[in-house]
Amino acid sequence: MAEFTMPSLGADMEAGTLVAWLKKPGETVRKGDIIAEVETDKGIIEIESFMAGVLEKTLVEPMTKVPVGTVLAIIREEGKGGAPVVETGRLRVSPAAKQLAAELGVQLSTVKGTGPDGAITREDIERSAGAKPIIAAPTKPEAEAEKQARMRQVIAAAMARSKREIPHYYVGTTIDMSRALTWLNEENLKRPVKERLLYGVLLLKAVALALREVPELNALWKGNEVVRSESIHVGVAVSLRQGGLIAPALHDTDKQSLGDLMRNFRDLVNRARAGALRSSELSDPTITVTSLGEQGVESVYAVIYPPQVAIVGFGKLVERPWVVDKQIVPRSVLTATLSADHRVSDGHRGGLFLAAVDRLLQEPESL
Amino acid sequence: MTQKLTTDEITNTVLRALGEIAPEADLAAIKPGVSFRDQLDIDSMDFLNFVIAVHEALHVEIPEADYPKLITLNGCVEYLSSRV
Numbered sequence: 001m002a003e004f005t006m007p008s009l010g011a012d013m014e015a016g017t018l019v020a021w022l023k024k025p026g027e028t029v030r031k032g033d034i035i036a037e038v039e040t041d042k043g044i045i046e047i048e049s050f051m052a053g054v055l056e057k058t059l060v061e062p063m064t065k066v067p068v069g070t071v072l073a074i075i076r077e078e079g080k081g082g083a084p085v086v087e088t089g090r091l092r093v094s095p096a097a098k099q100l101a102a103e104l105g106v107q108l109s110t111v112k113g114t115g116p117d118g119a120i121t122r123e124d125i126e127r128s129a130g131a132k133p134i135i136a137a138p139t140k141p142e143a144e145a146e147k148q149a150r151m152r153q154v155i156a157a158a159m160a161r162s163k164r165e166i167p168h169y170y171v172g173t174t175i176d177m178s179r180a181l182t183w184l185n186e187e188n189l190k191r192p193v194k195e196r197l198l199y200g201v202l203l204l205k206a207v208a209l210a211l212r213e214v215p216e217l218n219a220l221w222k223g224n225e226v227v228r229s230e231s232i233h234v235g236v237a238v239s240l241r242q243g244g245l246i247a248p249a250l251h252d253t254d255k256q257s258l259g260d261l262m263r264n265f266r267d268l269v270n271r272a273r274a275g276a277l278r279s280s281e282l283s284d285p286t287i288t289v290t291s292l293g294e295q296g297v298e299s300v301y302a303v304i305y306p307p308q309v310a311i312v313g314f315g316k317l318v319e320r321p322w323v324v325d326k327q328i329v330p331r332s333v334l335t336a337t338l339s340a341d342h343r344v345s346d347g348h349r350g351g352l353f354l355a356a357v358d359r360l361l362q363e364p365e366s367l
Numbered sequence: 368m369t370q371k372l373t374t375d376e377i378t379n380t381v382l383r384a385l386g387e388i389a390p391e392a393d394l395a396a397i398k399p400g401v402s403f404r405d406q407l408d409i410d411s412m413d414f415l416n417f418v419i420a421v422h423e424a425l426h427v428e429i430p431e432a433d434y435p436k437l438i439t440l441n442g443c444v445e446y447l448s449s450r451v
Contacts (some may be wrong), residue, residue, distance in 0.1 A: 189430075194419055266412060266416070270416065
């Protein structure tokens with residue numbers, strides 16, 4: 001048996017509202033199947049199953065707001081018998097945490113323990129209390145203005161935390177994009193309209209491949225230490241038409257062909273703007289890329305999204321005089337900047353990373 | 368036998384495509400000579416989706432080099448009228 005819990009879909013997410021179950025008890029679920037929809041401050045998110053099996057029992061009714069970590073359902077693992085579901089059990093909780101729960105009015109049965117062997121800690125209680133769970137009374141969907149205000153609050157909290165806790169350093173470089181754009185124009189002549197590439201895809205792939213060379217930037221800061229990620233899931237900052245932004249992951253960015261990456265990038269942006277992202281896309285980014293070139297910005301000094309340890313910014317393409325073989329020639333260039341966590345890397349490594357991005361963009365046919 | 372589309376039909380197709388990428392937009396207020404980007408805050412991904420939508424609705428091949436001709440409503444109607 002495994003517990004299917006309200007996932008954390010961002011550093012500052014405290015609770016979510018279960019909107020609907022998309023699977024019924026008794027139905028088979030495969031790993032990656034969408035089994036529920038949850039409303040968060042980032043919109044309606046499709047929640048995927050992390051395992052294969054049978055949805056044994058749902059424990060939370062639709063339109064109920066619960067804290068992160070609350071058990072939503074029980075999934076019986078594939079190939080295992082249908083053992084009876086444990087409705088109640090002995091909770092591992094310290095006396096101090098139990099007392100705090102009583103003081104704050106938190107139901108222990110709704111708290112997911114993150115301590116040893118699932119023990120409930122004081123921090124778990126505090127997080128649950130901060131989420132102000134409404135277990136008994138189903139909630140009404142928030143009005144659009146309220147959602148926007150909440151999203152702004154979430155962004156504010158994450159960015160304030162970032163600037164408070166992360167010692168940022170910044171490095172930047174100007175990249176000659178002429179070769180990449182020439183290659184792109186020729187490539188797009190061969191492609192039907194639905195398969196044409198945007199130059200942003202070249203930037204994403206170059207960042208992903210450069211991370212292989214400087215892997216400490218592809219990591220998360222957890223507790224008091226850095227945890228490197230073996231997979232490279234680049235989060236793409238997407239501005240939303242109604243305001244705010246979101247940065248879902250393009251999974252395994254470094255392993256995808258440019259054609260696949262473009263198709264998935266387009267799908268991701270469209271779903272982000274339609275409010276149809278999946279839970280793993282919000283929880284998995286290992287670094288973020290943001291581009292403000294279309295807003296006329298030449299250089300971006302971005303704020304790291306915790307627990308990530310780096311963010312890459314791209315400015316607009318501009319025509320500049322450029323020296324090639326001692327001749328001044330016009331070239332299309334853009335500025336790439338890296339904001340990185342000085343606890344994890346230093347400017348030397350950051351510089352090597354940007355140099356790798358530049359080098360990779362000079363060989364677009366190899367991306 | 369195919370029938371040539373009228374200017375109104377092309378205009379409506381273009382506006383429908385714009386409505387898909389900018390659902391909050393007041394399409395009746397679109398200024399025909401002003402770029403979509405300036406009126407609707409669309410980015411390159413939006414524009415690509417717009418081109419794909421027009422291509423699929425009218426079955427017109429639109430080379431990338433012609434994209435600048437499609438940045439206003441007037442430009443779209445003029446360009447597409449000669450190709451449908």
